[in-house]
Amino acid sequence: MGRVGVLLLNLGGPDQLEDVRPFLYNLFSDPEIIRLPFPWLQKPLAWLIANSRTRKSQENYRQIGGGSPLRRITEEQGQALQAELQQKGQEAQVYIGMRYWYPFTEEAIARIKRDGVDRLVILPLYPQFSISTSGSSFRLLEKIWSEDPALQRIDHTVITSWYKRPGYLRAMADLIAQQLDQFENPDAVHIFFSAHGVPLSYVEEAGDPYQREIEECTELILRTLNRPNSHTLAYQSRVGPVEWLRPYTEDAIAELAAQGVQHLLVVPISFVSEHIETLQEIDIEYREIAEEAGIHNFQRVPALNTHPVFINDLAEMVVDALNSPNLTLDQIARPAETTKIYPPERWEWGMTTAAEVWNGRLAMLGFLALLVELISGHGPLHSLGLL
């Protein structure tokens, strides 16, 4: 088989407060995060949004110790996966490629080339696929691959999403059960699944399978858990003025409180590491909303991090991928009739000419409105607290 490598893909997060601005700039420069019809608008808009969001975002990172734990946890996951693969008799080198901060995907690829990897498994650390997460990393990789004949010689396979894996579901159910059993009356606890949101247009216009995969994942976890608790699924971490997937977490918490729910167990569902949205948004912001609304028993399930059942499942996934037919970056970018990963014709740029013209006009208007707001200091983004 030659030298085997596993490339873990993740989003990345600022290691310290000074990193927040350039991290946000990288994030908003990604057309899979802000979808604009004109590429030349992307960088100026990214610069404007990053600058206007930095202070608020820094304050959030300050509340969790001055930086994101994502790099440390992802490295721990990588080490644990490498050791578990070795236990299973599969020698492999694990690499980490972050999309918006160090260690960048480009650095991981340089190391993969330097080490002479012959066989590579590409594994995003997102259980569910979204255009904005795994899709963005795959798109970047496809571009790097298409420009480098040395990479094209590496036999590679991509795992697109893996939320149906039995080990992942078991580990999630075990963590939920452990937390439930710490309540006085476990069956009376309302289980609240909180997924990272995406703009509604990703699902309705671009055909992102994310919402469907999140809903199915929630059902599978509940089936594995096999408890009688009531439950809710809602979406958190909305950014900007457009509509995102609903219900929004803060609204759903308020609604449950109004219905008299007293005991709430929050389950972060779209990410496998602790990060700002678990440690700050759920543990601090949503807890405050819940307690003010009358939910006094508010607990959260920890993220999987290096849970042994989860790491064992990742290792089995890698071994399975090495023994299955390859799904290549090229196939993902230009799917064949038989490759049904996500509706490709809907993910591509363009839609119809008329839609593009209108998108362009609206983007220009939006850009002008943003400039006016930045100069005048008044407008909808100020009202929303984004500027």
Ligand SMILES: C=CC1=C(C)c2cc3[nH]c(cc4nc(cc5[nH]c(cc1n2)c(C)c5CCC(=O)O)C(CCC(=O)O)=C4C)c(C)c3C=C
């Ligand atoms: C499945 C997980 C995630 C999805 C889907 C996702 C979509 C998405 N995110 C933004 C905007 C921001 N995301 C930020 C940080 C961030 N997001 C995720 C995960 C998903 N994002 C992670 C793991 C992180 C890093 C967390 C850390 O610990 O550092 C940020 C920066 C933080 C902040 O200022 O709030 C922004 C902004 C959009 C617009 C989007 C979908 C289009």
Ligand SMILES: [Fe+2]
């Ligand atoms: Fe995000």
